Amino acid sequence: MRTENHAEYAEHALALLSSDTMKRMTFSRRQALQGMLLGAAGMSLSLESFGQITIPPGEIRLIFNENPYGPSPKALAEVAKILPKTAYYPDDIEGELIDLFMERLRLDRDQLFLASGSNEGLQAAMLAFGKQGKILSPSLTYSEHLLYAENLGIEVERVPLRADMAIDLEAMARAVDDSVSLVYLCNPNNPTGMAIDGDELRSFCREVSAKVPIMIDEAYSELTDKPDYTSMVDLVRSGANILLTRTFSKIFGMAGLRVGYGMGHPDIVKVVRDHVMAWPNGVGLYAAYHSYLDEDFIAFSREKILQGREMVNSTFRRHGIEPLPSQTNFVCADIGHDADVFKEQLASRNVIIRGSYDDYSTFSRVSMGRIEDLEVFDRAVTEIWGG
Numbered sequence: 095m096r097t098e099n100h101a102e103y104a105e106h107a108l109a110l111l112s113s114d115t116m117k118r119m120t121f122s123r124r125q126a127l128q129g130m131l132l133g134a135a136g137m138s139l140s141l142e143s144f145g146q147i148t149i150p151p152g153e154i155r156l157i158f159n160e161n162p163y164g165p166s167p168k169a170l171a172e173v174a175k176i177l178p179k180t181a182y183y184p185d186d187i188e189g190e191l192i193d194l195f196m197e198r199l200r201l202d203r204d205q206l207f208l209a210s211g212s213n214e215g216l217q218a219a220m221l222a223f224g225k226q227g228k229i230l231s232p233s234l235t236y237s238e239h240l241l242y243a244e245n246l247g248i249e250v251e252r253v254p255l256r257a258d259m260a261i262d263l264e265a266m267a268r269a270v271d272d273s274v275s276l277v278y279l280c281n282p283n284n285p286t287g288m289a290i291d292g293d294e295l296r297s298f299c300r301e302v303s304a305k306v307p308i309m310i311d312e313a314y315s316e317l318t319d320k321p322d323y324t325s326m327v328d329l330v331r332s333g334a335n336i337l338l339t340r341t342f343s344k345i346f347g348m349a350g351l352r353v354g355y356g357m358g359h360p361d362i363v364k365v366v367r368d369h370v371m372a373w374p375n376g377v378g379l380y381a382a383y384h385s386y387l388d389e390d391f392i393a394f395s396r397e398k399i400l401q402g403r404e405m406v407n408s409t410f411r412r413h414g415i416e417p418l419p420s421q422t423n424f425v426c427a428d429i430g431h432d433a434d435v436f437k438e439q440l441a442s443r444n445v446i447i448r449g450s451y452d453d454y455s456t457f458s459r460v461s462m463g464r465i466e467d468l469e470v471f472d473r474a475v476t477e478i479w480g481g
């Protein structure tokens with residue numbers, strides 16, 4: 095496309111984007127249109143370099159716990175309508191999304207906040223509470239925000255997992271003293287995939303939150319066997335001294351759009367909100383709003399993820415390995431030898447998984463890809479381990 099035709103082409107493309115045609119477009123036609131727009135703007139960025147849209151041909155990406163079936167097609171069609179309007183700061187889409195959460199989660203406005211991915215909320219909490227004392231965390235857990243805290247000079251105390259790889263709630267309760275400003279838990283935990291029993295966690299929260307605030311990362315909450323039982327949202331409703339974070343990056347398949355949210359006691363929410371840095375990402379929030387409403391897509395994603403999880407579980411079992419009981423979109427297993435070697439063996443077959451975890455060097459984590467990706471994983475494992 096020659097640049098002098100840009101104005102005419104852009105007019106045509108924008109009309110197309112805002113029309114109903116967009117709703118009927120297949121993914122590849124949309125990709126082609128985006129490519130044409132970039133070309134028309136005289137830019138050389140290829141779609142291949144933008145990993146969220148096109149993973150390198152042949153690569154099986156099972157590393158970041160994404161949902162490759164997302165985003166919701168309905169959300170995409172809605173987003174296409176607002177893209178031409180992004181010259182302006184977003185209006186009240188934040189308020190609309192919060193209204194939706196208030197209605198669905200039965201919470202008040204001051205119990206909710208939004209962030210640029212849940213990671214921003216977690217980091218904001220590190221900033222806010224790290225000033226007052228140390229952060230208490232399980233030894234093996236999601237840790238981007240913990241590393242961020244340590245980079246800022248905040249002390250993080252890590253409590254070892256139990257022998258069965260569960261979070262040791264009793265040891266964590268014992269470790270709480272005046273020097274602790276915040277307790278961090280991830281439920282279900284990443285990378286083990288294991289969920290804490292709802293009643294045990296409720297009684298831990300009741301006891302410990304009387305002394306110190308507890309932040310629970312519920313990034314995979316929608317994927318558990320009994321989400322209402324596993325989530326602590328009922329404690330938020332009753333005014334407990336806790337904060338929960340959730341994300342649109344996992345079951346909603348919107349990791350590239352960066353939207354997360356938090357729910358908690360109004361005092362904690364206010365402090366965390368005051369430390370959030372990003373301004374609202376209007377496109378992401380708009381997509382989040384429509385994804386949240388797309389129940390067909392959510393049910394479809396959950397079904398595919400659970401189907402995939404059973405496939406990966408049986409791949410490990412066929413090779414004599416019992417994976418940890420996952421309630422997430424990834425499976426973690428003690429493979430009995432260096433997980434980095436396994437990762438390299440798979441990488442040489444174009445299957446990308448996580449490498450070892452510091453003190454848990456024989457544990458491998460495999461994220462759910464599409465069903466056909468997991469068939470490739472299964473064949474690659476058989477090539478490596480035989481059988």
Ligand SMILES: Cc1ncc(COP(=O)(O)O)c(C=O)c1O
Pocket residue numbers: 158159210211212213214236280284311313314340341342343349352353354
């Ligand atoms: C437990 C957990 N919390 C938070 C995040 C960050 O998610 P977000 O994309 O919402 O920042 C991840 C991402 O992998 C995660 O596994």
